[in-house]
Amino acid sequence: MQIPEGKKIYFSSDNHLGAPTQELSKPRERKFLAWLDQVKEDAAAIFLLGDLFDFWFEYKTVVPKNQVRVLGKLAEIVDSGIPIYFFVGNHDLWMFGYFEEELGIPVYHAPQTFEFNNKKFLIGHGDGLGPGDKGYKRMKKVFTNPFFQWCFRWVHPDMGVRIARHLSVKNKLISGEEDAQFLGEENEWLAQYAKRKLEKEHFDYFVFGHRHLPMQIKVGETSTYINLGDWISQYRYGVFDGKDFQLIRF
Template identity: 75%
Template sequence: MTLTANKKIYFASDQHLGAPTAEASFPREKKFVAWLDEVKQDAEAIFLLGDLFDFWFEYKTVVPKGFVRVLGKLAEIRDSGIPVYFFVGNHDLWMNDYFEKELNIPVYHSAKEFQFNGKEFLIGHGDGLGPGDIGYKRMKKVFTNPFSKWLFRWLHPDLGVSLAQYLSVKNKLISGEADVHFLGEENEWLIQYAKRKLETKHYDYFVFGHRHLPLEIQLDESSRYINLGDWIGYFTYGVFDGTTFELKKY
């Protein structure tokens, strides 16, 4: 992708709408919708890097109640011709084709390479990447198993969604969330993952979410690791203007 003059690419992650309750997250939803409304003015594309919802599951004919403002804004942005890309996170990993069919937004279940203005990007949510976090990686294999999803689908949505929302908030093994303090480069799994990737291919930018910390780490002379933070306490996002990448606060 080559950026049009004066256009930018925007990145955001970890809104966790619905947590800890729908009522508590409603102001955050309105704030995020206001951000979307603002960045659409000069957006070449918008990347959402997962955990937009604190829980999401697509039954054959049912999706979780709520979030109409953010879904409506995303539909408006796509209808205007601006590309939007969505990467599932560990809280909305059971996303299937609803976004693709209803909003015309492609959904990715793993990290993906992009090239913008000659710069190489590796973009994803970030859960389960790098060394460590063995318990969560095992749990993710269970959750993403087709048989597990088939079993869950047999629960009535009122029961299934309520149970999943409770576990999403209470069980840190299921959520995959680690310490929200910076652990040092040697203990940050995503930084270690990025360094290992650089051993076989050059990337100018690694852009991830999941850690809930706004981070900018210089990996070598020309490669940077970016973590986008979240829309719970930081309200941070990334913007690439074709030449440089910045983390900003809304």
């Protein structure tokens, strides 16, 4: 994509809407809606890098209640001609077509390559990448297993969603405490992942979420790893104007 004059690419991740409860999540939801209204004025495209919801599971004829205003706003933006790209996170990885069919938003389950103004990006949520985190990687294999998903689908939605939301909120990833601690450039596993990717292919920017900590780390002479932070306490987003990438607090 060649970004039109005066337009920008926007990035957001780890909103965790619905946590710790729907009621307490409302102010953050309103803030995110205000952000969408702001960026749609000059957006060439919007990238949502996962964990938009603290829990999401699509039954064949049921989607989780709440966040209807967010879904409506996303549909409005897409209908206006602004593309939105969604990457599933570890809290909303059970997406099976609703965003594509109802909202016109492509959904990706793995990092993807994009090119804007001759700058090459690798974009994804970031979970399960790089060295370590073996416990989560094993857990993800279970959650993405078709048989496990089939079994969960037979649990009544009222019960299934209640159980899943309870476990999701208890997950350490929503606490923000452990994930908001900088480990040092040599220990940041997504930065290590980026460096390994550069051994085989050049990228100007690696853009991820998941860590709940905004950061920009040089991983090569002309390559930068960027983590977007979260919308629990950080309220950070990324913007690329065709020349430079910035992390901004909303």
